[in-house]
Amino acid sequence: MTTSPLRHPTATIAPPTWPATSPIADRVQELRIRITGAADCHTVHVAWPTDPPGPRLVPRPNAAIHTPGWKLASATPGGLELHRAPATSVGPGGEDIEVTGLDSAGVPGPLTLTVTATDGDTAHVSRHRLHLTGTSHPQIEDFHATPLTVPEYGGKATLSWTWTGPHDQGTWYLARSGHAETVLTDKDYTRHDDVYSTTVTDLTETTAFGLLWEGKIDGHEQHPRAVAYVFVSTGDINAGNLSADGTVTVLGETQTLTIRDQSPHTYTAKTDGFLLLNLKDFRATAPALTTQLTIEPTHGALLTRTVTSTKTATGYPEAHTQMPVPASATITVSGTTQDTLTTLCWVPLGSGPLPVTRPTEGGAA
Numbered sequence: 001m002t003t004s005p006l007r008h009p010t011a012t013i014a015p016p017t018w019p020a021t022s023p024i025a026d027r028v029q030e031l032r033i034r035i036t037g038a039a040d041c042h043t044v045h046v047a048w049p050t051d052p053p054g055p056r057l058v059p060r061p062n063a064a065i066h067t068p069g070w071k072l073a074s075a076t077p078g079g080l081e082l083h084r085a086p087a088t089s090v091g092p093g094g095e096d097i098e099v100t101g102l103d104s105a106g107v108p109g110p111l112t113l114t115v116t117a118t119d120g121d122t123a124h125v126s127r128h129r130l131h132l133t134g135t136s137h138p139q140i141e142d143f144h145a146t147p148l149t150v151p152e153y154g155g156k157a158t159l160s161w162t163w164t165g166p167h168d169q170g171t172w173y174l175a176r177s178g179h180a181e182t183v184l185t186d187k188d189y190t191r192h193d194d195v196y197s198t199t200v201t202d203l204t205e206t207t208a209f210g211l212l213w214e215g216k217i218d219g220h221e222q223h224p225r226a227v228a229y230v231f232v233s234t235g236d237i238n239a240g241n242l243s244a245d246g247t248v249t250v251l252g253e254t255q256t257l258t259i260r261d262q263s264p265h266t267y268t269a270k271t272d273g274f275l276l277l278n279l280k281d282f283r284a285t286a287p288a289l290t291t292q293l294t295i296e297p298t299h300g301a302l303l304t305r306t307v308t309s310t311k312t313a314t315g316y317p318e319a320h321t322q323m324p325v326p327a328s329a330t331i332t333v334s335g336t337t338q339d340t341l342t343t344l345c346w347v348p349l350g351s352g353p354l355p356v357t358r359p360t361e362g363g364a365a
Contacts, residue, residue, distance in 0.1 A: 008037060008117075008122065008124045009036070009037050009090070009117040009119050009124055010035070010036050010117075010124075010126070011033055011034065011035055011044065011117050011126050012033075012034045012128070013031070013032070013033060013034075013113055013115065013130060014031075014032045016129070016130065016131060016193045017131045017133060017164065017167070017193075017194055018057075018104055018111075018130050018131065018133065029100070029102070030066075030098045030100050031046075031057075031099045031100075031102055032096050032098050032099075033046065033096070033097040033099070033115065034094055034096050034097075035094060035095050035097065035117060036090070036093075036095075040090075040119045040120060041084065041090050041117050041118065042083065042084045042118060042119065043081070043082070043083055043084070043117075043118040044081075044082040044116070045080070045082070045115070045116040046079050046080045046081075046082070046114070046115050047078055047113070048078065048079060048112065048113050048114070049111070049112065049287070050077050050078045054107065054109070054111075054287070055107055055109045055110065055111045055132040056104075056105050056132075057103070057104065057105070057132075058077060058103045058104075058105045059075035059102055059103075060101040060103060061101075062101050063080075063099065064099070064101055065082065065097060065099055066099075066100065067095065067097045067098050069085050069088040069095075070083065070085070071083050071085065072099070080099060082097055082099075104132045108132050108133050108164060109131070109132060109288050109290070109308055110130070110131050110287075110288045110308070112127055112129060112130075112287065113128045113129075114126075115127070131194055133164045133165060138163070138164050138165025138166070138217060138222060138224055139163075139165075140161050140162075140163060140211055140225070141161065141163075141164065141226075141307070141319075142160070142161060142162045142307065142319055142321065143159070143161040143211055143226035143227070144159070144161075144320045144321070144322060145157045145158065145159055145200075145209070145228050145229065145230045146158045146160065148229075148230065148322075149230075149231040149232075149233055150203050150230060150231065150232050150233065150235075151233050152233075152234070153204055153234045153235060154201075154202055154203065154204055155201075155203050155232070156200060156201040156203060157199070157200055158197055158199050158200075159174075159197065159198050159199075159200060159209060159211070159228060160196065161196055161226060162194050162195050162196075163195075163196055163213070164194065165213065165217065165222070165224070166215070166217070167191065169215050169216070170214060170215025170216075171214050171215065172212070172213055173211070173212040173213075173214065174188075174198065174200075174210070174211055174212075175209070175212070176200065176207050176208070176209050177207045177209075181210070181212065184198060203230055203232050203235070204232065204236050205232055205235035205236040206229065206230065206231045206232050207229070207230050207232070208227055208228075208229050209228050209230065210225060210227050211225065211226045211227075211228070212224070228322065229322055229324070231251070231274075231347070250349060250350075251347060251348070251349065252271070252273075252347075252349070253348075254345055254346065255345070255353045255354055256343060256344070256346075257343070257344040257346070257354065258341060258342065258343050258344075259333060259336050259342040259343075259344070260338060260340070260341055260342070261336065261337075261338055262336060262337055262338060263336075264332055264333065264334040265332070265333045265336075266332045266333075267330070267331040267332075267354045267355065268329070268330055268331070268354075268355060269325045269327055269328065269331060269354060270327065270328075270352035270353075270354075270355070271327050271348050271350035271352050272324075272325065272326055272327050272348070272350065273325050273346060273347055273349050273350070274322060274325065274346075274347045274349075275293070275295075275322065275323055275331060275354075276320070276321075276322040276345040276346075277293050277307065277319075277320065277321050277333070277343070277344055278318070278319075278320050278342070278343045278345075279291050279307060279318060279319040279320070279336075279340060279341075279342050280309075280316055280317075280340060280342075280343075281309050281317040281339060282316060282340070282341065283316075283317075283339050288308050288309050288310065288317065289309045289337065290306060290308045290335055291306070291307055291309075291319065291334070291335040291336055291340075291342065292304060292305070292307075292332075292333070292334050292335050293306075293307070293321060293323060293331070293332075293333055294332040294333075295323055295324075295326075295330075295331055296330040296331075296332070297326045297328070298326075298329065303323060305321050305323055307319035307321045
């Protein structure tokens with residue numbers, strides 16, 4: 001058996017984000033499987049979950065390979081099998097196997113692809129993350145500030161977010177409390193795959209930042225938005241008719257609550273404040289987990305924020321979000337599991353911890 005100088009074939013998947021496709025869509029999207037490291041790699045199998053509610057790929061009847069020397073042996077709801085023609089080999093620089101005729105289905109979100117590349121009688125398995133976007137509803141996910149609290153007056157912070165829409169079209173806008181929206185050009189932010197970051201400076205007070213993307217998806221105008229907060233420990237306070245005799249403390253003592261079970265958890269806010277949620281899944285190979293945070297005020301509309309865990313540099317999937325909470329509002333956290341650690345950080349504008357409204361079945365917060 002002839003082998004290349006490298007030990008075994010290595011597979012990579014592109015693109016990292018899979019745009020919405022359907023059998024009637026005009027878009028032709030290619031899935032590229034790059035094989036390097038072994039000239040005698042003769043079979044590649046790509047598999048994905050077929051759970052109907054989850055994100056998945058569905059091959060069309062006309063699914064095909066556009067790389068000479070390879071043929072599509074099978075295309076099923078659960079994956080693809082690719083065969084290299086006899087008497088051919090993968091070149092020393094690697095080879096891109098291009099497959100078309102795959103549609104997105106199910107809900108948007110991350111999809112794990114398991115690639116098995118076989119050389120000789122040995123199979124080499126690797127896993128890759130592909131993010132499927134919604135048909136016409138791209139989302140700004142996990143919009144948050146680092147650090148959340150800036151200790152110095154006039155300091156800076158980094159705003160980061162995950163974008164499930166197209167990267168080569170549309171316009172980004174960023175607004176901060178008391179200021180008009182400004183356009184973010186590609187010089188104002190950095191991007192790594194689907195994650196964007198920008199730096200904000202001159203923070204002199206606790207500030208809300210609004211992020212907006214405007215563009216067309218499949219001919220329809222889209223305007224997804226998100227809000228994040230940056231706290232300034234020694235910042236200015238803007239208020240009307242405010243007087244004090246002595247020291248005024250606006251931000252109360254922070255409180256941390258943890259959840260490690262499956263039951264919904266409900267709390268009632270005694271005062272206005274901000275609630276931060278951090279979700280960490282200790283199963284490194286676990287599928288994405290979606291957790292929902294709901295704020296129900298005594299007056300006004302219901303606020304709902306859904307977060308989906310994504311793999312981070314630590315090797316474990318995580319997700320973060322934060323929301324303002326008015327006094328007397330009911331807070332509900334749902335979608336947690338026993339394999340995850342959900343941490344709530346309550347920052348009250350005033351005094352009073354976040355009490356549990358009712359006991360939780362299966363564990364206490």
